[in-house]
Amino acid sequence: MSHQALSADTEVVLLLCGRFGGESQESFQPLAPGEYSKLAVWLNSRGLRPADMLTGVGRDQLKDLHEPKLEQARIEFLLQRGTAMALALERWSRGGLWVISRGDQDYPTRLRRHLKQAAPPLLYGAGHKSLLDSGGLAIIGSRDASHAALEFTRDIAAKCVREGMAVISGGARGVDSAAMQGATEADGVTIGVLASDLLKLSLNKQNRTGLQSGRLVLLSPFYPEASFNKGNAMGRNRYIYALSDQALVIDTALASGGTWAGAIENLKQNWVPLYVRTPGEGPGNAALAKKGAIPFEISPSDSESLTDFFARNPLYSKELADLGDVQQSLLSSINEAAMEDSAATPIKAEEAPVICKELEPTAELPEPESEKEIPSSVGAQEGSVIHDPSQDMFEYFLGRLSQLFVEESFTEEDISAQLGLEKSQAKAWLNKAADAGRILKQKKPVRYSLMRQASLLD
Template identity: 45%
Template sequence: MTVSANTQAILLLTARFGKSDSGANKPLTPKEYGRFAEWLRFQSLTPERLLSGDLQELLQGWQDKTVTVERVGALLDRGSALALSMEKWLRAGLWVMTRSDPDYPRRLKQHLRSDSPAVLFGCGNRALLNSGGLAVIGSRKVSQDDLVYSSRIGEMASNAGGSIVSGGARGVDETAMLGALGAEGTAVGVLADSLLRACSSGKYRRALMENNLVLVSPFNPEAGFNTGNAMARNKYIYCLADAALAIHSGKKGGTWSGAQEDLKRGWVPLWVKQTDDPEAGNKALIAAGAMEAPSDIGAVSIETFFQVANEPSRSDEDLFSAAPSSVGVVPTEIGAPESHAPLADALTAVEEDRPVVSGGDLGAIVSDT
């Protein structure tokens, strides 16, 4: 795999390479990078341009409380750390995707706008990131009945020609994904941690080799579990799908907060499995506006999850536009391509890739800062 100079610059600005990336010079958040990228676009600058020349001169006129010129300079000065990390990741078969790549998930840009991740790390069939599907989410510790239900949902989605989108965590997430893969279907795993380890796991090896699986993360591929990252990745699971099914939720935690956020933002239709478990938050989510999914797997129709049409929303607007949109994304079948209405993506304009260099040239490129 090759990595362009522009991708390297975006990585330097937004990615973590170790525990030392903290404090005043921590990598830019999606929102911070969104502001910075928009300003660069108006200056006819690309991130790549910041790797050479006088940074103070290039960024003359840029003012931001948190994204200071000094912070940008410190982040761009991490060339050695980037080179070492990239060499390790590329050797392990990982790839890196930025918002300028043509196969970057369009749904993330549509739904999250400036909050869409600047960089995605992954392994496997990246084309699956634009295939949509059913997001299946749930708690890590659930009953055996819920695990059977999760596995069968994965199988049924596969048999219907759809993909499963989930978080890869043990319990509902992993079981639904493995259910789909076991039925020769496809799955998208949005991981909050340990991407590098997951990509070499035996349970996923065959599916990765057969292009039936993609594992992706916006976080450092070697990062361990972090509650904040786990919460942050929830929105990516919903936004990569056409509809969502919560099989079991507690009354707090990741499944609960992610479902509430989807109900608030209206990203995709949310279904919640009926349950009599008094410790579950399922009934509360249904009362808050989620639709009821049958508790009996025999009564489930996968197609039903996709028959609720979304009203046109801000998710279809230009990434930085406040103008109303008249185009909605309405899936007509499981895995159907999303609407490709024109979307003037400001971030893509500023991040357009330049001539490609090999992974072995990483150190030479970034050392010019």
């Protein structure tokens, strides 16, 4: 990677948000992700892109920036760090690292879609960036899992590989490492989302083999030379979920620790379907199921494929669990409608992952805050009574559309993949929504968009 290899926007975002070493001694600190998002909103309101800040016109407009902590002196100081950036890029280049920002074509679509403005401004990584949108199964669990749990994890990861699924995990000791080892030994694709030591791990001999073979990609939103800290370990959990098609918790503590906190966040945000090993050994497994996680009752030796197992549980979430007895009839109506239209079509991931046995520490996190109430679906009207389960499910479907596709148009295939629906069911509901004036249908090619799209920034 060379200085010239960066896009113009990424160069500016890196100057503003990146760390190159020694920042603790400087007058101004790099922008935090939330601060950059505020700056991005301001730039967008002016019709500017990040690269414009290196031009005279862009710099002249900085005097009109009146956001807290985004004073003109700070922005100008950060933009002048070109020498420090060039030296850092040279170090990272020797480790085979790349840098991308939200405006780059290679930036993972899944992170944009699920996290929107909370998607990290910068991503650092090694390996083929195209693997980042492979989807697959995120496997999460305790660093202190039992021998039996680790064997189960390795076997499930190998089963993923046999079915063409990538494995996404965090590279930590215990379950994360076992998942990556299982995928590696089966010659599968692995996406490792790291909280620390990206540069060091990219130079690891075993990782180099996986990176060069095109079956491993290492990723981090943090400074590539950062050492371990609990905050980063917790912060990367959301990226593991957001890059997957579905997630599996092997074992978790009850109401404490990083595994529990990440799973609860995913349930609240409804990023991807969450499964929990049942029966499991973790004291929090049963509690997680009560909060909306789907019992994972399949064993690695079962003849049923993971694809078929996941297809039996579309649109299951905390919101549906809260519907109580109505939940079962809702899910049944989806499955029955889908079976009438066509047989399930498995979603295939690109063939590939690997990751190393080199481990990073796992954060032991404080007990998470009490759960906030999940807002009702956008499509449902306050005070309405559910009489027709299929209609209620349709309203829930509309609500999920408004969460997943705020800034972009979408196809039937997108909906099928994101919500785990049969393509025929997705098509039927999209047509129904278009006929009712709830979404816009575009032709040549056929795509759909929300009636009111928010302006999200690169």
